[in-house]
Amino acid sequence: xxxxxxMLDTYPKDLGGVDRGKLAECIAACFECAQTCTACADACLxxxxxxxxxxxxxxxxxxxxxxxxxxxxxxxxxGYDATxxxxxxxxxxxxxxxxxxxxxxxxxxxxxxxxCAEACRRCEAACNELLVxxxxxx
Amino acid sequence: xxxxxxMLDTYPKDLGGVDRGKLAECIAACFECAQTCTACADACLxxxxxxxxxxxxxxxxxxxxxxxxxxxxxxxxxGYDATxxxxxxxxxxxxxxxxxxxxxxxxxxxxxxxxCAEACRRCEAACNELLVxxxxxx
Amino acid sequence: xxxxxxMLDTYPKDLGGVDRGKLAECIAACFECAQTCTACADACLxxxxxxxxxxxxxxxxxxxxxxxxxxxxxxxxxGYDATxxxxxxxxxxxxxxxxxxxxxxxxxxxxxxxxCAEACRRCEAACNELLVxxxxxx
Amino acid sequence: xxxxxxMLDTYPKDLGGVDRGKLAECIAACFECAQTCTACADACLxxxxxxxxxxxxxxxxxxxxxxxxxxxxxxxxxGYDATxxxxxxxxxxxxxxxxxxxxxxxxxxxxxxxxCAEACRRCEAACNELLVxxxxxx
Numbered sequence: 001x002x003x004x005x006x007m008l009d010t011y012p013k014d015l016g017g018v019d020r021g022k023l024a025e026c027i028a029a030c031f032e033c034a035q036t037c038t039a040c041a042d043a044c045l046x047x048x049x050x051x052x053x054x055x056x057x058x059x060x061x062x063x064x065x066x067x068x069x070x071x072x073x074x075x076x077x078x079g080y081d082a083t084x085x086x087x088x089x090x091x092x093x094x095x096x097x098x099x100x101x102x103x104x105x106x107x108x109x110x111x112x113x114x115x116c117a118e119a120c121r122r123c124e125a126a127c128n129e130l131l132v133x134x135x136x137x138x
Numbered sequence: 139x140x141x142x143x144x145m146l147d148t149y150p151k152d153l154g155g156v157d158r159g160k161l162a163e164c165i166a167a168c169f170e171c172a173q174t175c176t177a178c179a180d181a182c183l184x185x186x187x188x189x190x191x192x193x194x195x196x197x198x199x200x201x202x203x204x205x206x207x208x209x210x211x212x213x214x215x216x217g218y219d220a221t222x223x224x225x226x227x228x229x230x231x232x233x234x235x236x237x238x239x240x241x242x243x244x245x246x247x248x249x250x251x252x253x254c255a256e257a258c259r260r261c262e263a264a265c266n267e268l269l270v271x272x273x274x275x276x
Numbered sequence: 277x278x279x280x281x282x283m284l285d286t287y288p289k290d291l292g293g294v295d296r297g298k299l300a301e302c303i304a305a306c307f308e309c310a311q312t313c314t315a316c317a318d319a320c321l322x323x324x325x326x327x328x329x330x331x332x333x334x335x336x337x338x339x340x341x342x343x344x345x346x347x348x349x350x351x352x353x354x355g356y357d358a359t360x361x362x363x364x365x366x367x368x369x370x371x372x373x374x375x376x377x378x379x380x381x382x383x384x385x386x387x388x389x390x391x392c393a394e395a396c397r398r399c400e401a402a403c404n405e406l407l408v409x410x411x412x413x414x
Numbered sequence: 415x416x417x418x419x420x421m422l423d424t425y426p427k428d429l430g431g432v433d434r435g436k437l438a439e440c441i442a443a444c445f446e447c448a449q450t451c452t453a454c455a456d457a458c459l460x461x462x463x464x465x466x467x468x469x470x471x472x473x474x475x476x477x478x479x480x481x482x483x484x485x486x487x488x489x490x491x492x493g494y495d496a497t498x499x500x501x502x503x504x505x506x507x508x509x510x511x512x513x514x515x516x517x518x519x520x521x522x523x524x525x526x527x528x529x530c531a532e533a534c535r536r537c538e539a540a541c542n543e544l545l546v547x548x549x550x551x552x
Contacts (some may be wrong), residue, residue, distance in 0.1 A: 003446050003533055007453035010525035013460045031445050032417050035489055039421035041337075042490040045330045046427045054321045055217025061337075062211045062222050063315075068482065069207040073200045075449055076456040079193025084200050087232035094225035111424035119417055141308050145315035148387035169307050170279050173351055175281035179475075180352040184289045184467045192459045194507075206344065208398055213311055213320040245474075246290045249286035257279055331493025338487045338498050345483040349476045355469025360476050363508035370501035 030071030096124035168209030234262035306347030316392035372400035444485030510538035
């Protein structure tokens with residue numbers, strides 16, 4: 001995560017009132033979750049029981065795409081627009097919750113689903129915590 | 139848009155009660171808007187007055203990322219999860235509205251912003267129309 | 277494709293010696309192929325014989341990711357770097373060829389694979405034609 | 415990077431003869447570079463001297479898109495196709511080299527460009543090292 005904090009520390013303008021620690025955590029969680037969900041979709045695809053994992057694969061792919069988008073949006077600070085930031089963080093938290101629930105159902109049988117469910121829960125929490133710091137009226 | 143309808147027509151399972159025309163329109167609008175916003179960010183970057191367009195560039199980049207994610211999510215039908223679909227469509231409509239508003243302010247001076255604002259408005263409308271057909275209780 | 281040509285026509289600076297028609301074709305083909313491969317991966321996932329389509333799904337996902345990246349890169353013209361453009365177009369042509377070959381093997385049985393193989397062939401050809409116009413020494 | 419190695423360790427099938435350490439390093443480097451380049455493009459956009467950084471911003475955006483695609487492709491192992499993997503790793507190394515060179519020119523004046531150039535160099539090296547382990551005849 002050091003590259004994330006280095007980039008926040010070297011941003012040339014004021015970052016506004018954002019909680020820098022929670023922002024860095026959320027950026028890291030989004031990129032981590034995007035990678036983990038991409039890998040989990042592929043691991044499910046290699047399971048012999050892939051017909052029972054098709055919903056899980058689909059949810060993984062959606063979650064990876066949305067986490068990637070969220071991670072990029074919150075890595076930007078120029079011309080900050082709270083409406084866009086809130087909307088994509090809410091979508092990301094929703095996708096992470098759905099994917100954690102789905103992967104959680106297979107966690108007992110597939111270790112990769114257990115690892116992935118944990119990454120999704122961390123990302124869901126990080127998005128929700130960042131949303132809280134962004135305030136209600138934003 | 140013929141490739142989009144061809145893929146919908148050859149999907150091996152039932153697509154559920156979705157309005158196929160509105161779905162195809164929304165998929166097309168998301169990919170079109172992702173391309174147009176990517177190109178508009180770059181066109182703004184090549185303007186001599188780029189210092190006055192930095193917020194526009196940032197909004198274009200956010201909108202492109204979110205439209206890409208939305209376009210991929212609604213191109214999938216396996217194991218449909220209304221919560222994820224609604225959340226990313228709402229985020230996409232919000233980003234498109236913000237980008238249309240921002241580009242709209244420069245539309246009189248920069249033709250590419252005018253073209254981009256129109257693509258954003260179309261995509262915002264397509265997301266909202268698809269959301270309506272997905273129903274309230276989903 | 278009209279939004280693509282509109283954005284090329286309104287670009288504020290000279291586009292260099294690029295063949296504008298071939299560029300527009302290639303941008304359109306990349307975004308079309310990204311959508312089609314995303315949809316084909318999902319259609320394969322919904323087939324009863326999904327265990328026989330896992331390589332096809334994986335190739336579809338790779339091809340979609342690479343086409344998305346290529347489509348964005350060639351939508352930009354500011355500070356043109358021939359090395360990057362050539363490298364991503366070559367990767368895109370390679371991915372499209374591999375995906376067309378793979379989907380082609382299932383085209384007789386799955387209509388979505390036939391549609392997808394055609395989109396991949398078009399995109400492979402468009403990348404190769406654009407590469408030719410970019411010249412050897414670039 | 416622990417989530418990356420956890421996912422490799424829980425992959426249900428054999429990973430083939432791949433060097434697991436170099437693979438994990440390369441996956442991490444691609445996602446790190448995608449984030450750093452996204453943030454550097456935005457930091458450049460917030461500099462007062464943005465007109466002198468337009469080529470840097472564009473190169474950052476290209477590099478971010480290509481690193482994202484490469485990071486996803488090498489996170490998949492099902493139905494491995496050496497041609498696609500090699501092509502996207504070569505494109506990624508080329509983009510990282512170009513971006514490191516460009517950011518390197520501004521590293522003395524902009525700390526974020528220095529941090530970004532380092533991330534690009536790490537990713538370029540990781541791609542090249544992974545390419546070596548994939549062998550010549552692949």
